Amino acid sequence: MSSLDIRRATEADLPAIVGLLADDYRGREREDPRLPLDPAYREAFAAIASDEGQFLAVALLGDETVGTLQLSFLPGLSHKGAWRGQIEAVRIASHLRGKGLGAEMIAWAVDACRARGCQMVQLTSDATRLDTHRFYERLGFIQSHLGFKLTL
Template sequence: MTLTMRPATRAELPAIVALLWDDETARHREDPREPLDPRYLAAFDAIAADPNQILVAAERDGRLVGTMQLSFLPGLSFRGAWRMQIEAVRIARDVRGQRLGEQMIRWAVDQARARDCKLIQLTSTATRTAAHRFYARLGFVQSHVGMKLHLRD
């Protein structure tokens, strides 16, 4: 049950938005109805145009079953080291529990190593304790307290 990870295409955007929506923490903020909100299209175009961003499509047997966004960030900390930010990791509901997320994260770690990143960071909603256990099993440690300021809807 190997996954193929690659940059997502614009044609896959409706399926990716549906994956984002199919999460208990995101149903109130995502809208998978078609036609898609033009803001999704603009965001996709910006991500696709930026060499430090990858919107990942995880495919198995020709079907999109997962997604995540990888952002490569320069910084002055750690003597000017780069870091990777992992966001919006999602697996299709009917294939959860098959270790596909583990394959995705391990692939992301390989991408960070290939770009000589010093560290990988991610955030997870505080109530998602199963996700926290998943990331801990893969070697991530809770090291910081995250905060957000929502500016508008």
């Protein structure tokens, strides 16, 4: 399979990104890829695009947008002031999963975090995504924390 072209997302990429977010059993419950997109997606994109600590990426295979993820660069005092890279919303188009593209995208994200001076990379994954957990473990990630959320 060809190598991915990974770049910063533009507003024109939003329909493809939302489509990827909705392209699994959890995303179908919470995302709405119908056009025109809900204005909340454009508002969120504007906030991400204006924040230098955020990088919303799209991965292309030829002319097709086949993946996305969001990187957040987080300063902290713990670990002697270490910066962390937070990887979120990782998606590969369902018809291309299992072909190594996700691993390629995560490797790109880890390299981007290293280039920004991060001393660690972290991510979260829904507790029900057991295949995804095995995928991250194969890439060297170690399950280290138990996460909690409070929906507001």
